[in-house]
Amino acid sequence: MDIRRFSLIDLALGEIDKAIKVLSAPARSAREVPAAPEGAALQAAQRTESVRLMRVNHSGEVAAQALYQGQALTSRDSAVSAAMRLAATEEIDHLAWCEQRLRELRGRTSVLNPLWYAGSFAIGALAGTLGRSTGLGFVAETERQVESHLRGHLARLGEADPRSRAILEQMTHEEMQHGAQAASLGGQELPFPVGMAMRLTARLMTLGSYWL
Numbered sequence: 001m002d003i004r005r006f007s008l009i010d011l012a013l014g015e016i017d018k019a020i021k022v023l024s025a026p027a028r029s030a031r032e033v034p035a036a037p038e039g040a041a042l043q044a045a046q047r048t049e050s051v052r053l054m055r056v057n058h059s060g061e062v063a064a065q066a067l068y069q070g071q072a073l074t075s076r077d078s079a080v081s082a083a084m085r086l087a088a089t090e091e092i093d094h095l096a097w098c099e100q101r102l103r104e105l106r107g108r109t110s111v112l113n114p115l116w117y118a119g120s121f122a123i124g125a126l127a128g129t130l131g132r133s134t135g136l137g138f139v140a141e142t143e144r145q146v147e148s149h150l151r152g153h154l155a156r157l158g159e160a161d162p163r164s165r166a167i168l169e170q171m172t173h174e175e176m177q178h179g180a181q182a183a184s185l186g187g188q189e190l191p192f193p194v195g196m197a198m199r200l201t202a203r204l205m206t207l208g209s210y211w212l
């Protein structure tokens with residue numbers, strides 16, 4: 001009997017189970033959605049724009065889950081694997097907050113999320129094979145890209161939608177902390193193809209989830 005084969009199947013089933021949970025089950029946050037004043041009722045055009053931006057942010061958090069899980073799977077450094085799994089757990093709050101705000105706005109999540117999950121998982125799994133300092137550098141780069149993307153969305157939202165704004169401000173603050181922590185633990189600059197693949201995926205995701 002081939003024990004190794006069984007363990008690979010177990011691993012694969014475990015990963016499929018996590019993917020299904022992220023993609024189909026409502027995310028449960030450990031913390032409340034960041035509080036914000038209700039503000040004036042949104043105009044139709046603003047609501048549409050808020051839905052599109054929050055859909056992109058939700059997809060970003062789906063991708064973050066996949067990136068961390070992919071890296072946790074392939075990293076041979078148990079400390080990095082544990083850090084990845086913890087990061088994925090903390091990011092679940094972000095996923096849940098975006099999902100809840102989309103519901104409040106009567107919007108929907110992106111139909112492309114399974115694609116983003118698969119692509120991000122593959123990139124994370126590749127990064128996990130590249131060693132501790134690259135793995136941590138990968139986290140730092142992910143968080144840096146997410147932070148800059150969130151700042152762009154905050155500028156586009158303006159003051160018209162305080163509830164979405166409060167969520168994005170809290171997420172920005174936490175992504176900065178995640179990034180700084182990874183860098184301080186020894187994260188190094190990424191090999192060019194990995195950074196490039198991440199930027200390309202992020203650009204495709206932003207465009208695709210905004211419309212679809």
Ligand SMILES: [Fe+2]
Nearest residue numbers: 061064091094
């Ligand atoms: Fe996040």
Ligand SMILES: [Fe+2]
Nearest residue numbers: 143174175178
């Ligand atoms: Fe983060």
